[in-house]
Amino acid sequence: MRKLLASVLGIALAAAGTFAGEITVGFAQLGAESMWRTANTDSVKGEAARRGINLVFSDAQQKQENQIKAVRSFIAQGVDVIGLPPVVESGWEPVLREAQEAGIPVILTDRRVDTSDESLYTAFLGSNFITEGENAGNWLVRELMGRYGVVKGEVFELVGTVGAAPAIDRKKGFEAVIAKHPNLNIVKSQSGDFTRAKGKEVMEAFIKSPEWDKAATKIIYGHNDDMVLGAIQAIEEAGINPGKECIIIGVDAIADAFEAIAQGKMHCTVECNPLLGPQLFDMVEAVVAGKEVPKTVYSIEGTYDYYCAEALLPWRRTLY
Ligand code: AHR
Numbered sequence: 001m002r003k004l005l006a007s008v009l010g011i012a013l014a015a016a017g018t019f020a021g022e023i024t025v026g027f028a029q030l031g032a033e034s035m036w037r038t039a040n041t042d043s044v045k046g047e048a049a050r051r052g053i054n055l056v057f058s059d060a061q062q063k064q065e066n067q068i069k070a071v072r073s074f075i076a077q078g079v080d081v082i083g084l085p086p087v088v089e090s091g092w093e094p095v096l097r098e099a100q101e102a103g104i105p106v107i108l109t110d111r112r113v114d115t116s117d118e119s120l121y122t123a124f125l126g127s128n129f130i131t132e133g134e135n136a137g138n139w140l141v142r143e144l145m146g147r148y149g150v151v152k153g154e155v156f157e158l159v160g161t162v163g164a165a166p167a168i169d170r171k172k173g174f175e176a177v178i179a180k181h182p183n184l185n186i187v188k189s190q191s192g193d194f195t196r197a198k199g200k201e202v203m204e205a206f207i208k209s210p211e212w213d214k215a216a217t218k219i220i221y222g223h224n225d226d227m228v229l230g231a232i233q234a235i236e237e238a239g240i241n242p243g244k245e246c247i248i249i250g251v252d253a254i255a256d257a258f259e260a261i262a263q264g265k266m267h268c269t270v271e272c273n274p275l276l277g278p279q280l281f282d283m284v285e286a287v288v289a290g291k292e293v294p295k296t297v298y299s300i301e302g303t304y305d306y307y308c309a310e311a312l313l314p315w316r317r318t319l320y
Contacts, residue, residue: 023081023288024054025281026074030087030111031062033161033194034226035254039320040110040274044083047277053284062161062193064088068095075102081284085110085126088163096120105287109276111165118295122287125279125297127272129166133173135270135303136221136249141181143247143267143305144217151181153217153247156206157189158199158231160223166272167191170223170251187211192227199227203234218246225250225257225269232265242266253304255316261309269309271301274320 025048029041041057048055056079060066064087074082075098082099084106086092092113097120099106105122112124144151155178160167171189178184188211192199199222206212220235222228228250235242242248243264250257253271260266276299283293304312 023284024056024077024079025081025083025284026056026070026077026079027058027083028067028070028074028085029057029059030067030085031060033062034196034224034252035256035320036224036226036252036272036274039254040085040276043275043277044109044280045277047281051281051285053281060087062087064091071095071099071106075099075104078102079104080288081122082106083109083280083284084121086113086165087111087161089114089165089168090163093117093120107280107283107287109280110274123283123293123295123297125276125283126299127166127301128298129169129272130173130176131298132166132251132270132272132301133170133175134177135173135301136170136251136268137174137177139268139270139303139305140219140221140247140249141177141184144184148217150183152183153185153219154211154215155184155186155219155221156203156212156215157186158202158220158222158227159189159191160194160227162191162193164194166251167194167223174221186221187215192222192230194224194227196226196230199230200234201230202227203231204238206231207234207238207240220246220248222248222250224272225252225254228266229256229260232260236265253302253316254320255313258304258309258313258316261304261306262313264306268303268305270303273299273301 058070108121108124110126190202192202232242248266249268251270253269257269
């Protein structure tokens with residue numbers, strides 16, 4: 001009787017769809033370098049738990065070789081789907097081919113890989129980093145016009161991790177916009193690896209450079225808010241007023257950036273959405289069920305500045 005009940009229940013559950021806990025996803029997180037990343041990890045872990053999906057999670061500490069090892073171990077474990085936010089763009093083809101040969105779909109999240117063979121991954125879910133760079137550039141051009149009636153200034157750029165898609169594309173998008181304005185130029189550009197500590201270090205070096213002394217309109221463009229917040233510390237420690245003597249733009253729209261803007265220490269943050277968990281597991285469930293998924297899904301994102309930061313801060317604190 002018990003066996004009969006179990007098999008009837010089994011058939012009913014199978015008809016209703018996938019068993020809770022039946023799907024196993026390997027997620028090779030790239031690190032924990034920023035508040036954005038922490039929010040991204042929480043979103044992935046939280047959503048997997050809500051859906052009863054087995055999540056095998058690893059943290060590569062910003063090292064590609066660790067991520068590759070994690071993907072290989074997911075292949076060996078025979079997970080159903082692999083989620084991969086690649087730390088850098090290049091060097092992924094061999095391991096993606098191994099996953100393909102093992103019949104395990106790979107969903108790229110957050111960052112893209114540089115490959116001409118799009119069959120190596122099932123889908124990409126994340127931001128358009130070129131658009132984010134353009135958003136930062138367009139905001140700056142409008143701000144300069146509004147303040148001075150002329151687009152003129154010297155940009156000190158805090159670059160993200162070398163070789164990472166957001167570092168490459170946020171630079172590309174920003175440069176495409178400012179290229180139309182001959183008196184607006186990047187005068188210093190250095191990687192702060194997307195961390196607050198390195199952002200501060202790089203800014204300390206910028207302040208000591210001759211370019212800083214020469215700059216009439218000092219603009220700081222950071223590829224993420226964490227580096228910018230580190231830079232603001234360096235600026236304040238040097239006795240400079242960040243809100244009054246500089247124009248400061250970041251990317252991510254973390255709550256701490258809204259707070260810095262509300263305090264008058266920063267001017268603008270371009271949104272990059274880390275809350276990808278729900279969309280990722282919608283895709284995972286569709287892929288496991290044998291359904292088609294779109295090849296590319298971009299997040300819809302805004303740009304926030306001192307007009308709205310204070311009013312929006314309580315709401316943003318509930319997000320990330
Ligand atoms: O890939 C997204 C970027 O990675 C975020 O902008 C940054 O904060 C993170 O480290």
